[in-house]
Amino acid sequence: MADRPRVVVTGNARKWSPSWWCTWIALRILGARPIRASVRHAVTADSSIDAVIIGGGDDISPSHYQQEAAPDAEYDRKRDDLEIEWIHWALKEKVPLLGICRGSQLINVVLGGELNQNIRELRKLTYNRPGLLPTKQVRLADDSRVAAICRKPRLRVNSLHSQIVRKTGDGMRAVGWDLDGFIQASEHQEYHIVGVQWHPEYLFYVPSQLRLFRWLLGCSQSTAG
Numbered sequence: 001m002a003d004r005p006r007v008v009v010t011g012n013a014r015k016w017s018p019s020w021w022c023t024w025i026a027l028r029i030l031g032a033r034p035i036r037a038s039v040r041h042a043v044t045a046d047s048s049i050d051a052v053i054i055g056g057g058d059d060i061s062p063s064h065y066q067q068e069a070a071p072d073a074e075y076d077r078k079r080d081d082l083e084i085e086w087i088h089w090a091l092k093e094k095v096p097l098l099g100i101c102r103g104s105q106l107i108n109v110v111l112g113g114e115l116n117q118n119i120r121e122l123r124k125l126t127y128n129r130p131g132l133l134p135t136k137q138v139r140l141a142d143d144s145r146v147a148a149i150c151r152k153p154r155l156r157v158n159s160l161h162s163q164i165v166r167k168t169g170d171g172m173r174a175v176g177w178d179l180d181g182f183i184q185a186s187e188h189q190e191y192h193i194v195g196v197q198w199h200p201e202y203l204f205y206v207p208s209q210l211r212l213f214r215w216l217l218g219c220s221q222s223t224a225g
Helices: 018-029 077-093 102-110 145-150 207-224
Strands: 006-010 033-037 051-054 097-100 114-116 131-140 154-159 164-167 172-177 183-188 193-196
Touching: 006 018, 006 077, 006 207, 018 033, 018 207, 051 077, 051 102, 051 207, 077 097, 077 102, 097 102, 097 207, 102 114, 102 164, 102 183, 102 193, 131 145, 131 183, 145 172, 145 183, 145 193, 145 207, 164 183, 172 193, 193 207
Parallel strands: 006 033, 006 051, 051 097, 097 193
Antiparallel strands: 114 164, 131 154, 131 172, 172 183, 183 193
């Protein structure tokens, strides 16, 4: 492994991408080398890559989980395909994997899970306005890896999503829920895979959120060793 762990970070292809730069900052703080991957940023998957982050953003095409698309919906199928390839590669090579928002959803979908395409009208107890600040409450399972990583059984997180994991994928276990009972975190029962529905990259100044990135790097080092 290189002196600085090399972490592939997938996301949109826009020139200005706040999620990419915030993830870059979080990883650089921890001594890693972030590598941007998108439909415009080609990266070759090889043994020099130590971990993968599947970033947040656009909705996933429901064709990947056997549902009909909304009439006015727009999807980025090229991005879907790119990130699905990275997830399959990480699973095959047993490379640590962190899914953020859309990334958490896509990991579960690749493993056979399903999404609810719109939960806005179903929310009753959770603040329903999108925002970068930690306004939403999340309860974590006491025996979960995520609770151990964050060192807290309850979190305040941000919320930028209208879709949610309805059914976790094979091997994935739901370990975090908001006040309405929607899944907010999941983890693989065998591999180093964690998915969170919020955006920890925008909360890298919060110790519990930076620990998610530290966990990913720690897994990469133990895997390499």
